[in-house]
Structures are given as C-alpha cells and as structure tokens.
Amino acid sequence: MTPPPTVLAVATVSDPDVKAGYATDESVGAQAPEHFEVVRARSLDDVVEVMRWADATGTPVVPQGAHSSLTGASVAIEGGVVLNTEGMDSITTIDPLEGYAVAGPGVLNKALKDAVAAEGMFYPPDPASSAFCTIGGNVATNAGGLCCVKYGVTGDYVRALQVVLPGGEVIRTGHRTAKGVAGLDLTGLFVGSEGTLGVVTEVTTRLIPAPDPALTVLATFDSLDAASAAIVALRRERHLPSLVELLDRAAIAAVQALADYGFPDDCEAVLLVQSDRPGHTSEDVQRYAGLLTDAGAVDVAVADDPAEADLLLAGRRALSPALEAEGPRYLEDVCVPVGRLVDLIREGQRIAAERGLEIVMAGHAGDGNLHPSIFFDAADPASRERAHAAFTLIVDAALGMGGTITGEHGVGSLKAPWLPRELGDPMIERQRAIKALFDPRGILNPGRVYWS
C-alpha cells in the first residue's frame, strides 16, 4: 500500500495503539485487518486529497465518523484507509429564520441538538447513541431513533450536502431555501448510502421550532395482545406521541438485573410513551394513560413534570448498558408494520425457547422497529452459530410480515446477505450501477452493503 501523500502526513495516524482505536466499530465480532492506514481529516482539503490519492491508487476508503456503527459499515479494510471526519466538527451556521443549520460531519448529534436548542430550535433525529455519534454517520445511515414516531428520520431533516467523490471532486446537493426542485434529488441518494457513494463533508440540516420538555407515561401489561392494542390506539391518536418504546419480559428482566428500576417481574411488556407538545404535554400524557388503561394495562404511571418523566425513562435508558453487561450478542434492527409487531415478538420468543437462546426484545414500538438482542457465548462457536441461525430466522420472519431487514442501523456487512432478498437482484444491479457512476473504481467501502 502506497503511503498517503505528503501533505497528509500530519493527519495520518502512526501510533499503532491510536490506530487500533479506529480499526473497528460496534458491530458484533468486528475485527481489525492487518494492514490499514488511518487519516484524521481536519478539513475539506484533507478529504479531497485522500480521495484523489485513493482513487488514483485504487486504495479502499472507509469513511468513518464515531465508528459506532452496529453493522460493520465503518470497520477498516485490509490494505485500505480509514478516513475519519470526527475532527470536522464545526457548526458554522444556525439560522432560525430560514430554519437550517450547517454542520461539519464530525459534529456530535447531541452537540447539534444542544446548539440549536439554545436558539429555540429543534433538530429531532435522536439515535440512542446521540451523545457520541456524529451527524456524518447519521447521514450515512439515515439514522432514526426514539423520536421517529412523531418526527421522522435523519433524511427528513437534511436539506443539502457537500460531498467529496472518489477522485476528489466536490459536489453540492440540495438547496438551502425552504423549497427547491431544480434537477434530481441527489441529497436523498447520499443519505443512507453508508459511505458507498462519497464522503460527506458538510450537512445543512432543517430545523423546526423547539417542543416542550417531554412528559412520560409508563404502562405494564400482562399480555402482548394488550400491549399491541395500546400501540394501535396510540397510533390512531390525533396528537402522536413523541416516543413509544416497548420492552418485552426478557428486556425487563435484563434491566432489573442491572438495578431496580421498579419494573414488576411478572409482566409481559412495558410501554413507555411521551408527549412533547408545546403547552399540552400534561394533557396528552393523561389522555395516553387513559388509552393504555383501556387497552388493558395492568399498571399505568404518569410523570407530569420533566424530572419525574426523566426518572420513568431511566429503565429504558438502562437497557443498552444492561444488555452490554450480559455479553456478546447479535443486535437486530428489523422493522415491520406496526400491527405485526407483537407477532414478531412472539416469533422471537418461540425461536428463543426452541433453540435454548436468550433473546431480549425491545424497540421503537410506534414505528414497528424492533431491536432483538440474541446472546451467545463468545467462547463457544456452536452457541454463536445457534445465535446466528436465530438472527437469520428473525430477519426471515420480518420479511415475511412485509417488513424490512433494517429500520435504522443500515446494511453494512451484517445485513448484506439479505439485501438481494429484500430488493431483488435487478434492483441490486441498478443500485450498483448508480454506485459505479460516483465510484467507478469501487474504492468506497467495497464489499459493504452490496457484496462484491
């Protein structure tokens, strides 16, 4: 592998320990390759330089933000360069009048949210990794989060992009005006392209007026059917909740094993529901509480001040650390019609029982987006194989219900085997052809999303 050009010497990481820190992401079993370089870009020029050189030399490039991807999309590639853009972390504009902000790809999701909140504005997308994931990574995966049931996903809040293509060409997509329909919408094409088309170097995000601090309702159910009825009732609400999260029996047990969050140990499901409607969060959560009771909730707790609301959500927030603590797992991300969500949970429970596996199910119930965690023993290849088989069965089940293989994490390496099944081979070929237009030598994230 030819070393990067001199001008980038200063941005190339030489310390092997530091380098190793950029080699993998958060995906299961991610492994560092033997030979790779890491460049920490500090500017557009750095990115242009790397993309020029990489294209000329045919060097694979892995665009990388906080490498918190759960699918292997930002793991280093043998003989390739990790092009990390965390250092491009300036917010250059916040314009409440025109309703947009301009941010570098390395700006943390939470940093952008906080900065625009100080101007009375709201940038809704809120992946669970908000505190440490970057806007560039959010754009690459079209990240979702907890807010999507009311507010939609990252793509709904991207107005324009600056992107560097292989070879170093800098393009701008979209527009900063409120409307604009001149030519094809390439912004949408880049959002969710997982680093396969270009390297995002600037993001113009749409902003909306800030909501109120959210209030919370927590309801427990002794049957999944009752929980399903509650979700259906909430979906028919005129004022959509800003959050509808579900934990199944195994998820509740996992959280309670970490600390006592007050969840009863004999219930089938917990639903957490929020409203952030300006001036009416209290009225909303009271009404939601009534709906949840009518749907058959065993117990309903309403937090009618923000501090209490935060406490009620603590159990949900403890889920990720609780699951981390349990050991290695496949983390699923299927999305099904909301009306089929509990069918999918039941199918997961059936698979767990049949195969002797621990499968914890939780997710964004209001969107039908479930994140089953399928645990295995890292020291036991057979256990891992069983877990992977279960993972496969759950993806199959979701597809069979009219769902998708990925609601918000992306395809990466983890889901690449299923993509042809969801899209069909002719569509895969068409998407590959689009990729080839932007990346004719195939240097960007090769082997990811579309199998080589």
Place this chain on the structure above:
Amino acid sequence: MTPPPTVLAVATVSDPDVKAGYATDESVGAQAPEHFEVVRARSLDDVVEVMRWADATGTPVVPQGAHSSLTGASVAIEGGVVLNTEGMDSITTIDPLEGYAVAGPGVLNKALKDAVAAEGMFYPPDPASSAFCTIGGNVATNAGGLCCVKYGVTGDYVRALQVVLPGGEVIRTGHRTAKGVAGLDLTGLFVGSEGTLGVVTEVTTRLIPAPDPALTVLATFDSLDAASAAIVALRRERHLPSLVELLDRAAIAAVQALADYGFPDDCEAVLLVQSDRPGHTSEDVQRYAGLLTDAGAVDVAVADDPAEADLLLAGRRALSPALEAEGPRYLEDVCVPVGRLVDLIREGQRIAAERGLEIVMAGHAGDGNLHPSIFFDAADPASRERAHAAFTLIVDAALGMGGTITGEHGVGSLKAPWLPRELGDPMIERQRAIKALFDPRGILNPGRVYWS
C-alpha cells in the same frame, strides 16, 4: 412513427379533437407538434406495453397526468407518444394505523385528500391546482403548495413508488413500513424527476393525523418592509402557521379588478396567514394578529370561524382566475431565502417600471417562494420579448440572492436554460448519467429538464 402495438389499439386516441386535448399543458405558449400519438393507460400492463414498444422503437414518451404543468414538462413531442395515466385513478388502500395510502398516478390530489380525510387522516401537499392535478404529476414535479411552510412538499409524503422503466421493467422503490434504510433511496430520486427516469404507476403516500379546519388572519401593509418584518416574526413563531401568502400592490389591483374582495387600493402588500393547529387555531390566529400589528400592519382582520376564514381567503383564491383573465404571461416560480423575499419583490417592481411591463407578484411568503406573473401582448412579439427579458432578470436576481430557479413548478422546458447555471455543468453531466442508467436510449421526455 410505428403505431403502438395491437394490444394498445383500444387505449390509443384516434379522434383528432380528443387527441389535441392532450397535446399541451398550461405553460406559456405551449404548442402541439404535428405528429404524435396519445395513449390513455388504464393499467400497469398498458404502461409496460407502451414502455417496451417505445424503447424498442426509440419513440419519445411524454408521461402525462392532468397536463396542468406550468413549465412544458407534459407537452407532446414531435414523433412521440403522450402516455397519459389519468385513468389509473384508484385508491386501493387507506391504512390509518400504518399511516399510508396507496393511489394510482391518476388520482386527483383533492380526491386523495378527501378520501383520507374521511378516515381522520391528512395528506398535506396542496398545489393550487389541487382540484384537477394528479398525484402522479405531483410526484413528477415534487409539487408544493400553500401548506409547505408548515408541512413540507410532496416528497415528504411519498414512502414508496412503483415505476415502469423504458423497456418495460417494473421496479418498486421505498418501503411501506414507518422506517426502512435497506439500500439507496431511489424514491427520492424519482420524486421531482419530471418524467425523465420512469413512469410512476403507483404511489404509497405517508399520511398524518388530520388538523383542525383552518382559521385566517388578513393584514394589509403600507410598506414592503413592514410586511417583511411580519413574515420574519411569523417564521420565528413556535407554532408555525399552516399558510403565509403574500400579494403585492399589483396583485391586489388584479384581484380587485375581478371583483371587490375588500382589499384597500392604496396598500403595498396583503398577507394572509392561517393556523390549523388542533384545538388552538383561534388562539394562534389571535396571536398572529398581534404579531402582524406589531410588525406595522395598517389593518388586521381575524376570522375565527371556518366559514369566515374561507371568506377572508377568497381574495387569494381569486388571484389565479384574475391573472388568467388579464391575458398571456410568463409565470415565475423562484424561491429565495425568506429574509430576501421583499428584496426580490422590489427588484421585480423595479424591472416592471424600467421596462414598462405589468408584473404581478404573489406567492408563498413563508417559504420565500414567489410566483411573479409577467404579462405581455400575445399579438406583439416585441412585448413578449420584453416580458421574457424581465423573466430572465428575475431568475438572475433570485439566483443572486442564494435562491433557486424553481421552488415547486419544476424545470420542464421553461427553466431548462438556467439549470446548468444553478447546478453547474459537472452536476448536470452527473444527473444525465443517472438518467442514462434508467433510460439509456433517452426516450423519456427528451429535451426537457436537461437540454439535448
């Protein structure tokens, strides 16, 4: 030109008078070519058949809905086929739980709105042509309307598409689940592609809960600066208005010339503002009225019941017929930053005065999307030339203010000369290359959007 295949004989229009009705759209000076065919597709199979035949024979195809385009995007092409999809007008699904509807491309915008309203749901996009334009045409142009200041544009409400490509391949883009990020977003690519990539045969639209019937505030201003201050204040409102329309002095005169809508004849601008916030429209319009007064409105009228609100809006609705009645005109569609809107109006007025033209300016002030009408005498080529020169100057002015050549009408033939200036030649080449992937023989709307 080879005639269409036998199976389509029944769908091909033979009566010359009927055929002539499909030859043009609503764009200025649209002229029917000498030789063309019209096929009225009734089904997916019809479209597939035409696209197979057209690709094999290299026959140009103009996809067409209600041919209400203002840019020439749906005018027949010499030696080509107009492929009209108005007859594919079924709404096959309205699913309030999953939040979507499935409609044929020929469904009228208003028909879809009404059908989903009956289920308590809302499909926001509302071009002024709502009563007669089709969803297929709305998708083709990424149509906007009056609601966009609060709700966004057509693209924000399209979840999935079925599209027939040249050669007859049927593809599906997007997903029906609330979230889904598997592969590239081709839905966004087709939305706004103006019939250059494929023929949309089915649209899955996102639906949201229905708002309240709107209430209206009408304010008159004796200076454009005061009107601008009012627009800025409204944009900073936590509860965004669902409509912010502006009429300039010339627009007010045009409306008053049609009938007395109660507009004073000595004011510089009228602003119409609506709220449809459930349970709070009255509170909102009262607050908006206060903002408008504070910004310097001379007179403010608040309609606090829906019937009265409708009356207040009558003057705005009369604008289109009033302008139609005045004679032929170039109809502009530029969009600039909201903070520059009155600069653009002043520039238009300066051009009108300098060149002895009548230019009426009105539009979606909350989005910075202005629709100047530049009148000319059809019998006088010099007058038409002067009008076109003014049209050019206004587009130039908008681009100079960081705006776009088209906010919502599209490029078509009318704006094609400016597209390279807005996008740059390298981007045009890239977009052409994308087009060529879907339409390698260039049979779809040739010469539109991208000049041949």
